[in-house]
Amino acid sequence: MGEPYPKLHAHDLTRTFGRGPGAVAALGPLDLSMTAGEFVCVVGPSGCGKSTLLRITAGLLRPSTGRLEIRTTSRHPAAMIFQDYGIYDWKTVRANVRFGLDIQRVPRGEANARVDSWLARLGLADFADAYPAALSGGMRQRVAIARALAVEPELLLMDEPFAALDAQLRVILQDELLELTQALRTTTLFITHSLEEAIVLGDRVLVMSARPGRVIAEHRPPFPRPRTGDIRDTPEFTSLKSELWDLLRKEAVPA
Numbered sequence: 001m002g003e004p005y006p007k008l009h010a011h012d013l014t015r016t017f018g019r020g021p022g023a024v025a026a027l028g029p030l031d032l033s034m035t036a037g038e039f040v041c042v043v044g045p046s047g048c049g050k051s052t053l054l055r056i057t058a059g060l061l062r063p064s065t066g067r068l069e070i071r072t073t074s075r076h077p078a079a080m081i082f083q084d085y086g087i088y089d090w091k092t093v094r095a096n097v098r099f100g101l102d103i104q105r106v107p108r109g110e111a112n113a114r115v116d117s118w119l120a121r122l123g124l125a126d127f128a129d130a131y132p133a134a135l136s137g138g139m140r141q142r143v144a145i146a147r148a149l150a151v152e153p154e155l156l157l158m159d160e161p162f163a164a165l166d167a168q169l170r171v172i173l174q175d176e177l178l179e180l181t182q183a184l185r186t187t188t189l190f191i192t193h194s195l196e197e198a199i200v201l202g203d204r205v206l207v208m209s210a211r212p213g214r215v216i217a218e219h220r221p222p223f224p225r226p227r228t229g230d231i232r233d234t235p236e237f238t239s240l241k242s243e244l245w246d247l248l249r250k251e252a253v254p255a
Contacts, residue, residue: 007187008034008057008155012066014212015052025212027052029066032206032215037185041198043244044208045252050191053213054080054159057189072154079153081144083160087132094119094128096143100151118146121180138169145177149184156181156188163193174200175229182226195244199237200229207244210251217247 014028027049034040042050055061056068058080070077079100080086087096097118101111119125122142132140141161148156162170174197181188181201192198198205199221207217221240223231231237 006033006069006071007036007038008032008068008070008189010053010057010066010068013053013056013063013068014065015049015056015061016064027056027211027213028063030214034187034189036187039181039188039190039201039203040206041190041192041202041204042206042208043192043195043198043248044213045210045248046193048208048211048251049213050208051159054157054189054191057155058157070155074154077153078155078157079148079151080157080159081141081148081161083163087140087143087147089132092129092131093124093135093143096132097124097146097150100147104151114150115146118150122146122176136169137165138173141165141173142176145180149180149186154187156186158188158190160191160193162197170194170197171229177201178227178229195241195248196232198244199240200227200231205244207247208251216251217244219244 010030010032012028013030013032015026017024017026030053032053042053044050052061056063057070058078088099091099094115098111098115101114106114116125119128122145124139124142124146127135127139132143135143144161162173165173178201190198190201202221205219205221206215207219208214209216219240221231222236
């Protein structure tokens with residue numbers, strides 16, 4: 001068997017904001033390929049263009065130069081999850097999770113069955129008729145994850161989804177996401193500041209330089225799948241985290 005085909009391929013991608021002397025080169029040039037079912041984590045110093053890369057991938061921003069191709073079989077290939085949840089305060093949990101299915105005009109019976117399934121999987125069934133204001137941050141992020149996965153996206157884009165959560169809750173959500181994505185094999189591009197998160201979740205960890213962000217290193221965590229959060233306690237985990245931190249520290253400190 002040959003190499004799996006790339007689900008996503010970016011070549012010489014750049015993004016500049018503004019024009020003239022005040023223009024800011026935010027990203028690139030950057031190359032990136034992801035195969036179907038792969039979970040790729042991107043880490044880098046603040047302001048290095050991680051979120052810009054994700055927004056270009058989502059079609060929310062156009063690259064200044066270069067090209068990005070997503071091999072897809074559907075009209076709505078990607079779903080995105082943000083740090084600030086991105087769910088609607090005026091809709092119930094059930095209506096939030098069903099939102100993407102309604103946009104795709106999935107028949108109501110099928111949509112309701114899918115919603116019920118995801119509410120159960122993410123421990124939200126008892127909160128189906130609640131509004132987000134009544135939920136904790138962790139529960140709100142579970143709603144965002146359920147809404148994204150209910151549309152069965154070919155590409156899941158996550159922009160620091162657990163950054164606003166406390167440390168314990170963050171670990172719980174990481175482990176839940178690990179279990180879900182290993183079961184679904186959803187192709188996932190995940191932006192994070194957390195080296196621990198990247199190592200636990202990723203098939204690959206890409207380290208970006210300071211702005212304009214380029215990929216300066218790639219590591220494959222040496223933990224076969226299916227894996228669990230127990231890998232945090234291994235010497236290999238500690239060693240890789242230290243190696244990544246050394247790379248990041250050099251980028252984060254101005255020359």
